[in-house]
Amino acid sequence: EAGVAQSPRYKIIEKRQSVAFWCNPISGHATLYWYQQILGQGPKLLIQFQNNGVVDDSQLPKDRFSAERLKGVDSTLKIQPAKLEDSAVYLCASSLYGNEQFFGPGTRLTVL
Amino acid sequence: TQLLEQSPQFLSIQEGENLTVYCNSSSVFSSLQWYRQEPGEGPVLLVTVVTGGEVKKLKRLTFQFGDARKDSSLHITAAQPGDTGLYLCAGPRSGGSYIPTFGRGTSLIVHP
Numbered sequence: 001e002a003g004v005a006q007s008p009r010y011k012i013i014e015k016r017q018s019v020a021f022w023c024n025p026i027s028g029h030a031t032l033y034w035y036q037q038i039l040g041q042g043p044k045l046l047i048q049f050q051n052n053g054v055v056d057d058s059q060l061p062k063d064r065f066s067a068e069r070l071k072g073v074d075s076t077l078k079i080q081p082a083k084l085e086d087s088a089v090y091l092c093a094s095s096l097y098g099n100e101q102f103f104g105p106g107t108r109l110t111v112l
Numbered sequence: 113t114q115l116l117e118q119s120p121q122f123l124s125i126q127e128g129e130n131l132t133v134y135c136n137s138s139s140v141f142s143s144l145q146w147y148r149q150e151p152g153e154g155p156v157l158l159v160t161v162v163t164g165g166e167v168k169k170l171k172r173l174t175f176q177f178g179d180a181r182k183d184s185s186l187h188i189t190a191a192q193p194g195d196t197g198l199y200l201c202a203g204p205r206s207g208g209s210y211i212p213t214f215g216r217g218t219s220l221i222v223h224p
Contacts, residue, residue, distance in 0.1 A: 004154070033212070035214075040216075040219075041216050041217070042118075042200050042202075042214035042215050042216045042217045043155070043200070043214045044214070045211065045212060045213070045214075048211060055211065056211045091154050091155075093154070099143060099145065099160060099204065099210050099212070100145075100157055100160065101155075101157065101212065102157075103153075103154025103155050103156070104154050105152070105153055105154055106152075106153070106154055
């Protein structure tokens with residue numbers, strides 16, 4: 001069974017630029033999560049989708065971050081404009097029954 | 113907000129030593145999960161504990177859920193270099209839907 005796919009794996013941008021990350025969850029998984037993991041910390045949930053509806057986005061900085069999950073499968077996370085403090089690993093995860101999450105390898109973002 | 117506090121934050125030991133890491137909260141959790149994250153990868157689920165007092169074993173790893181379901185521990189016997197990684201505990205926030213929250217993690221290095 002193929003795992004969660006993410007791209008790109010690495011991205012370097014300058015502050016105030018825009019960036020987008022893509023996630024393809026495990027086939028059939030209804031729930032999709034985007035996390036931000038700053039170095040030395042645990043993952044922080046940014047947004048959780050159930051199919052193509054949002055379950056929780058309380059920790060998503062909505063003035064600069066946006067996410068969508070069209071057709072309830074793939075998802076994109078966008079940052080516009082990026083700030084230095086956005087430098088982190090962005091993890092995507094999916095689950096079938098809620099609590100067992102399968103993570104992708106993440107996208108390491110560096111904002112200069 | 114339900115917080116998960118993990119200790120110690122860092123642990124550096126020699127191969128063959130035993131160790132215990134902790135995950136504590138002032139709140140009751142319906143379940144807790146332990147993940148291991150290796151450098152450059154996403155977290156991988158090790159175990160889910162659901163019942164207060166529950167003990168689960170995974171080869172040399174022993175997981176325990178506190179009787180009051182507010183804390184959990186992970187004990188590793190005879191650690192090996194392959195055990196090196198970031199150990200994260202996670203649980204659902206209060207409420208109906210499963211919305212996960214993670215601790216900051218314990219970074220373990222096992223030296224040969």
